Amino acid sequence: MDIRSKVIEIIADQAIIETSDVSDESTLEGLGIDSLGLVESIFAIEEAFDIQVPFNANQPNESSFDLSSVATIVQGIEKLIQEQS
Amino acid sequence: MKRVVITGAGTINSIGQNVSQTINSFKEGRCGISDLKFKDVERLSIKIGGQIHDFEPDKHFNRQQLSLYDRYTQLTLIAANEAIEESGLIFNGQLAASTGVVLGTAGGGVSTWDDNYRAVYEEGKNRVHPFVVPKLMNNAATSHLSMKYNLKGPTFTVSTACASSNHAMAQAFQIVRSAQSPVMVTGGSESMLCFGGVKAWEGLRVMSKDACRPFSLNRNGMVQGEGAAIFVFEELEHAKRRGANIICEVKGFAMSSDAADIVNPSKQGAARAISNALQDAQVNVEDVGYINAHGTGTAANDKTECSAVADVFGHHADKIMISSTKSMHGHIIGGTGAVELVACILALRDGIIAPTIGYEEQDPECALDVVPNEAREAKVEFAISNAFAFGGLNAVLVLQKV
Numbered sequence: 479m480d481i482r483s484k485v486i487e488i489i490a491d492q493a494i495i496e497t498s499d500v501s502d503e504s505t506l507e508g509l510g511i512d513s514l515g516l517v518e519s520i521f522a523i524e525e526a527f528d529i530q531v532p533f534n535a536n537q538p539n540e541s542s543f544d545l546s547s548v549a550t551i552v553q554g555i556e557k558l559i560q561e562q563s
Numbered sequence: 564m565k566r567v568v569i570t571g572a573g574t575i576n577s578i579g580q581n582v583s584q585t586i587n588s589f590k591e592g593r594c595g596i597s598d599l600k601f602k603d604v605e606r607l608s609i610k611i612g613g614q615i616h617d618f619e620p621d622k623h624f625n626r627q628q629l630s631l632y633d634r635y636t637q638l639t640l641i642a643a644n645e646a647i648e649e650s651g652l653i654f655n656g657q658l659a660a661s662t663g664v665v666l667g668t669a670g671g672g673v674s675t676w677d678d679n680y681r682a683v684y685e686e687g688k689n690r691v692h693p694f695v696v697p698k699l700m701n702n703a704a705t706s707h708l709s710m711k712y713n714l715k716g717p718t719f720t721v722s723t724a725c726a727s728s729n730h731a732m733a734q735a736f737q738i739v740r741s742a743q744s745p746v747m748v749t750g751g752s753e754s755m756l757c758f759g760g761v762k763a764w765e766g767l768r769v770m771s772k773d774a775c776r777p778f779s780l781n782r783n784g785m786v787q788g789e790g791a792a793i794f795v796f797e798e799l800e801h802a803k804r805r806g807a808n809i810i811c812e813v814k815g816f817a818m819s820s821d822a823a824d825i826v827n828p829s830k831q832g833a834a835r836a837i838s839n840a841l842q843d844a845q846v847n848v849e850d851v852g853y854i855n856a857h858g859t860g861t862a863a864n865d866k867t868e869c870s871a872v873a874d875v876f877g878h879h880a881d882k883i884m885i886s887s888t889k890s891m892h893g894h895i896i897g898g899t900g901a902v903e904l905v906a907c908i909l910a911l912r913d914g915i916i917a918p919t920i921g922y923e924e925q926d927p928e929c930a931l932d933v934v935p936n937e938a939r940e941a942k943v944e945f946a947i948s949n950a951f952a953f954g955g956l957n958a959v960l961v962l963q964k965v
Contacts, residue, residue: 494627517693518630524690 481527481559482552488522489548502549516545523551529558566799567739568965569810569908571652573645575638576790576892576902577613581645585902586909588891589917590938595892596775596786603758609770613788613893614756631694632707633672635754638791638898639704640711643748647712650795651807652746654713661744663716664709665735666793667727667751669897670760671720672699677759704752708793716744725857726952727751727897728792732904733816733958735796745801750901752791761787767826769861775894777858777887778865778933780924785859788893792901811911812963814945815844821955828864828951833871836957840947841875844961848876851883851961852943853910855903856933857951858887858919859894866928868949873931884941886934890920900950900958907946911964916941 483497490497493509500509506516513535520531531554533541543558544550572582577595579585588595595613604610620629620637632640654662675698682688697703702720709718717738721731728751735749755761764770764787771784802809817839821832841848857868865887873880888906889895895902906917915938922935948960 514694521690521693530690 481555484526485523485548485552485555488519488526492519492522500548502547504548505546523555527555527559529555529562531558565740565742567736567796567813568799568802569794569813570797570802570807571646571648571650571795572792572810572905572908573642573649574790574792574902574905575615575618575641576895577615577788578892580618582905585905586913589888589906589909590915592918592920592937593891594920595788599756599761601757607758607761607765609761609765609772611772611786612756612761613786613790613895615789630692631698633675633698633703633754635668635672635752635791636704636707638754638789639666639708639752639793642750642752642791642793643708643712646793646795647748650797652795658746659713659715661716662714662746662748663718663738663744664705664714664748665717665719665721665731665738666705666708666749667721667723667729667731667897667901668701668704668753669722669724669727670753670755671701672703673755673760674757675699677757680759708748712748714748716747722897723956723958724952724954725894725896725899726950726956726958729900729948729950729958729960730818730956732794732900732960733818736813736816739796739798742798745798747796748793749796750791750793751898753896753898754789755896756787756789771860774921775860775890776921776923777856777860777890777919778869778926778929779922780926782860782862782865785861785889786893788889788895790892790895790902791898792905794901794904809965810908812965814846814961814963816840816958816960817843818956818958821957823955826953828867829955830867830871830874832955832957833868833949833951834874836959837871837875837947837949840959840961846945846961849879851876851945851947852941853907853916853946854883854885855906855946855948856885856887857949858889860887860889864951866926868951869929869931880931883932884916884934884939885931886917886919888917900948903948904960907948907962910943910946911962914940914942916943
């Protein structure tokens with residue numbers, strides 16, 4: 479499975495919606511994912527791709543990992559896979 | 564001082580998944596102790612327990628809830644649902660603002676600790692699920708109960724090992740009696756039947772490999788159980804005004820500390836808790852008909868408890884019925900006093916004394932009427948429930964028929 483569809487699957491699962499309702503432009507906030515849901519999504523991403531996502535819930539905006547949309551999350555994962563493999 | 568009554572009860576344990584099933588098991592003297600089933604059980608030398616086998620969490624909770632609810636929280640919420648539904652109370656406005664939750668647990672989310680230690684130590688994983696902490700904490704069940712029913716009053720968890728839920732219910736009683744809140748939700752829960760939970764107890768060498776036989780001369784130790792029981796404690800006039808069904812009255816309580824030994828019980832500490840509880844309830848020793856014993860089935864507890872009862876009740880001790888339902892559901896540790904309160908309800912409301920099953924041989928050091936093996940019909944006006952914890956912390960409740 480490619481990175482994008484796996485990310486969409488994780489996010490849809492977290493937001494309890496269909497994967498077809500998640501697009502590249504979707505934001506986690508827009509899909510109703512709260513702060514607990516966010517850390518759970520990051521955990522699921524780490525498990526799925528065997529990477530470590532730099533994220534501190536105290537400073538969510540200062541993370542080098544851009545969580546603003548599905549597209550930026552996919553890009554971030556691609557970068558981390560390259561760096562950490 | 565206000566009078567306090569119980570207007571709702573709920574439980575789940577190895578002999579019943581609600582109060583009526585549990586009461587039927589008490590009446591039949593049914594044993595819920597069986598072979599334990601969980602990962603690595605073959606590495607234990609103790610392989611029995613009062614485990615709830617036919618409980619399917621995913622039939623009660625969704626995936627999101629399960630990611631936050633340790634088994635001890637799940638059991639709490641099942642029991643709370645039954646209790647609150649029976650009470651008929653709906654919590655909003657001032658009632659919601661004043662009603663709180665006090666629960667007892669000794670270990671909290673033990674299997675969450677166990678599963679995640681296994682993941683990082685044994686399986687070498689370097690990350691755990693983000694909800695490990697909120698799932699395992701000792702107040703998780705209390706907080707989820709509070710959130711689910713909108714209970715915003717005094718809310719906390721009490722942890723005093725095997726006396727946790729008696730201490731918790733004593734606190735809830737005190738809050739209602741002192742008019743701080745008209746209603747409190749209280750009880751306790753425990754679920755430590757997992758590899759690490761049983762392995763730790765095994766180390767103490769106080770566990771039986773075959774059965775829990777309290778007060779019987781051939782008793783050879785305690786058997787762990789799991790479960791929860793939750794009650795709605797309500798101020799009498801509040802309950803009457805709304806025409807609530809009153810199950811029984813909570814009359815008094817006392818707590819004491821042995822200040823002696825971290826595991827061995829003291830007769831004096833237990834006796835002080837019992838006599839102070841009777842004094843608090845203003846009940847004469849002759850009026851007590853039933854004692855739900857701590858009765859763990861260990862050599863030390865049972866003889867100390869019988870001796871404390873004999874000291875407090877004098878000649879009347881021979882007329883009192885005292886039984887240990889741990890013989891059926893096992894020792895539910897921090898939740899045990901709560902589940903055992905169901906046996907007190909059975910005695911007071913239905914006039915049936917739950918037996919001490921597995922009783923085979925009389926022990927001269929436990930020469931009381933332990934209601935051996937078969938339930939008995941008897942009219943009881945007052946009942947007491949004993950809990951004597953490791954660490955020498957004792958809590959005794961006194962209840963009255965309505």
